[in-house]
Amino acid sequence: METAIDVSSSSRVPASLRGILPVLIALPVLLVLELLLRDSQFTSYLLCVMGVNVLLAVSLNIVNGMTGQFSIGHAGFMAVGAYIAGITSLALKDVAISFLPVAVSDQVLLLVALLVAGAAAALAGFLVGLPSLRLRGDYLAIVTLGFGEIIRVVVTNTQAFGRALGLTGIPQTSSVAMVGLWVFLGVLVARRIAGSSHGRSLLAIREDEVAAEAMGVNTTGYKVRAFVVSSFFAGVAGGLFAHFVPIINPGSFTFVKSMEVVVMVVLGGLGSTTGAIVAAVFLTLLPEAMRSAFSLVGPESNLAQQVDQIRMPIYGLLLVVLMLARPQGLLGSKELWDVVPRWLPRRRKGM
Template identity: 80%
Template sequence: METPALPVPEARSVIPAGLRGIFPVLVALVLLALFQWLVSESPFAVYLLSVMGVNIILAVSLNIVNGMTGQFSIGHAGFMAVGAYISGVLSLNLKEVALSFLPVAASDQVLFTVALLVGGLAAAACGFLVGLPSLRLRGDYLAIVTLGFGEIIRVVVQNTNAFGRALGLSGIPQYSSPYMVYFWVFLVVLVARRIAGSSHGRSLWAIREDEVAAEAMGVDTTGYKVRSFVISSFFAGIAGGLFAHFVPIINPGSFTFVKSMEIVVMVVLGGLGSTTGAIVAAILLTLLPEGMRSLFNALGTEGSLAQKVDQIRMPIYGLLLVVLMLSRPQGLFGVRELWDVLPRWIPRKRRGLS
């Protein structure tokens, strides 16, 4: 006679049910405060990490459109410019304003957050206006439309007095910090992962794999493409706002077609559809120029190559992209995430599979 199996007690979470949704955010806030304290002593580290964080936001947000939805946008720098200039002008107009019920530092951060959100919403509105008519197009035609939008934005700010024209916009309060930058990095990664694991994400994947079949199955392809475009544009605007608040001056030269292609290279290098792939590629391509500059300085070429890193990095990016397309067309991770690759390097006994 077999002994009946005893019921296995359910594992109880030590986190109260009401805090489970917000718990990752609370942990992130504590870790970011520690991170800010560790890097605050080095201005160069603060600047480099801030640039890296902005690039991560841009790459992950573009991955929602180019990777998950399978579209091809090459005008992401245009949405970044919208967020940068709108939030920058708003901060310039509000920098003398203080909220009397808050300390000065807290008041500045509240106004900075408002400026960021306004810049992000302005970029999202532009994304909606561009995406609604143009996302009925596919492939190269969509790429041409987004490229044209990016150039239109650049020409507009270059010829508008309120945006400083070609000389750029200076005097923007330097409110940005690694804490704020990486808080938005955390948010864009969280949103991207939540979208990828939801029913909306499955619709985006279906559009990527076969748009005609997805539409035949009842997926509102145009609606989902516009939504992904708006979300992507919003975070690009946030990245632009963060960028505008830690550089001395913003000018149209920071938001050219070259910047858009740099973001596209990050997404393709990491793997179209992989959020962690976009993060790894953004980190690598942000550190690459600094590594090249340090190498050239060590070789004693300070007066030649070391000063031309910004000019030669794009040909190097192009060469990397050609090599990658020939050797690994799907990118570093393909559509997988970092945690899907790491277990291959861990012994089976440690994973509890044997």
């Protein structure tokens, strides 16, 4: 007679370590990856860009996917984080923690700048979200779009932010490990929210806001909290971006950038965290693949230099095809692990 073997007691993780265990596993993996890529500048840069896009897509998915709101001003919160982190790093440029190695001291100061940037973006998200999230649908989209444009205009006309020329001299201390750590934390927070009672309230708001409110859900409060969390990680993404590019200027945070992030979320599937990750990785690598393909045409072709101009029409075409073929996105509201096990062999009970 076959008997089932109970392995739950031997593999049980203590409650005190359950929350921090994923971080303890991720840290050494990221450090090893950083060591392996320290001599490959282009690969490190590409991974950093990819990580920032993943963090932006995952954070926007909390508002657009889980909560069912339509925000198209995410680049504004990214800009707040980028400029606040840059100014903070410039203020701490000559500071060093004496009892730590230089590289570790730089990462600690970068972490401080990122936390300040995230807090500033979260505050901006609260100030924008508190009045505007009482609106719905297109009205919310217009408000968030206006916020993004206001931030861009303010930055363009403020001397402390470098005006239209941009902010220079920011220490280039972003690393693959630091970007990967924040991507991991962003995904972890998104997954914990989705699996919590808070996340179920957000999903109820997405499905039917009137019914959720009738059942006692404080819809405005939940939407504002989701907006603040999303803004915090967008600010951190902006801070990371500011520390691996030579200069940040208003042109990096236009409406086009906001729409890129919206495309990532829609392409992956509204409400799917892993779908947002897959779409962000795909759309980050697509321009590089296009450059490589166009460069094979010949040195006389200038298509490789025009990728930035033609990629947005390609994104639009992808969206049109997706809306016709699969309106719910690549994964819909499901996660990757909900789809993959369908074709993987499953373990039979009692074995």
